Amino acid sequence: MLTDLKLDALPELTYDPRSQRWRYRDSRQFASMSAVRVQSERYIKAESESLQKLGRDFTDSKVSLSEFQRLAAQHVKHIHLGQAITALSKQSDLSPEIFLEVGRQLKKQYHAGRDWQTGKSYGLKYLAKDMQAGKVSPAQLQHRLTMFANSGAKSYWGVKHILAIRDGYTEARRVLGLAEHCLECVIMAGQGWKPIQEITPIGERCSCRSNCKCSIKYR
Numbered sequence: 001m002l003t004d005l006k007l008d009a010l011p012e013l014t015y016d017p018r019s020q021r022w023r024y025r026d027s028r029q030f031a032s033m034s035a036v037r038v039q040s041e042r043y044i045k046a047e048s049e050s051l052q053k054l055g056r057d058f059t060d061s062k063v064s065l066s067e068f069q070r071l072a073a074q075h076v077k078h079i080h081l082g083q084a085i086t087a088l089s090k091q092s093d094l095s096p097e098i099f100l101e102v103g104r105q106l107k108k109q110y111h112a113g114r115d116w117q118t119g120k121s122y123g124l125k126y127l128a129k130d131m132q133a134g135k136v137s138p139a140q141l142q143h144r145l146t147m148f149a150n151s152g153a154k155s156y157w158g159v160k161h162i163l164a165i166r167d168g169y170t171e172a173r174r175v176l177g178l179a180e181h182c183l184e185c186v187i188m189a190g191q192g193w194k195p196i197q198e199i200t201p202i203g204e205r206c207s208c209r210s211n212c213k214c215s216i217k218y219r
Contacts (some may be wrong), residue, residue, distance in 0.1 A: 010039045010085070020092045037086055044082040048149040051075040055145045058131070059138045069128050076109050076124065076148050083152035087159035093166075101158040109151050116205050124148065150210040157202040157216060165196060169218040172199040177213035182206050185214050193219070 013022045013031055022031045031039075051072060058068045084102045088094065111125040127144055130136045136144070164172065174189045181189075184206040196218065203212045 010036070010043050010082070013039055015094070020094065022091060033088070033091055036088075036091065040082045040085040044079055044086070044152060047075050047078040047082065051079070051145050051149050052142060055138075055141045059141065065128060065132055068131070069124060072124050072127075072145070072148070073110060076151070077106055079149055079152040080106055080109070080155040083156035084159045087156045087163070089163055089167075093163055097162055098159055101162060102155050105151070105155045105158060108154075109148060115209075117207070147210045151203070153210070153212070154201065154203050160216065160218075161196075161199075161201070164218040170196055172196045172216050172218045174199070175215045175217055177215060179213035181214070182208045185212065189214065 010022070012025055013036060014025050015021075016023050019030070022036050023029060024031055054063065054068060054071050054075065057063045058065070063071070080102050084098055088098075109123055111121075111123040113122040114120070115122060127136070127141075127148075131141070161172075171193045172195075173191070173193045174185065176185060176189045185208065188200055188206070199216060200206075202214055202216065203210050206212055206214075
């Protein structure tokens, strides 16, 4: 999985497994963690915009459905990897456990997702089926692609959860962000501090799903 990250490295940076640090591609000098975060945030933004453009290109018949599927999966993967990198506290936090979490989240976004309310399957596989059947309008396609782009937050908070446990935190609580919240998020935020194992992941078991703007604090 470290090889996967190197291949999908940030445009101006590459990860050096030997030193467990990122280097600038041109100078080969080490990059600070703050510089890595800036680069990863730019990367996430660029990949999200590319995902939206891909939807428009499909609508305009500039790409085939099979090409759409391949490129959409690639953009979503890059977004999740970028979010995982952004979540790191320090460069040496990178570990196989982090990549397993990203892989678990990507599996849901590709084909193994299941809606907590309806039980309906979701993922890029099912979006492509709906597109092939003509069930998705251009506006609906853009909305669904936005959801896939926003799903990267699940990898971000999944990594934060792993690091919190690794650092010895035992409790967590949900914090409402600056947004209009669904009832489920309001209820969960009102529950206060809970054992860390009992906290519901961001974007799970709430009506806002990938659009959830909540965060989690640990102690």
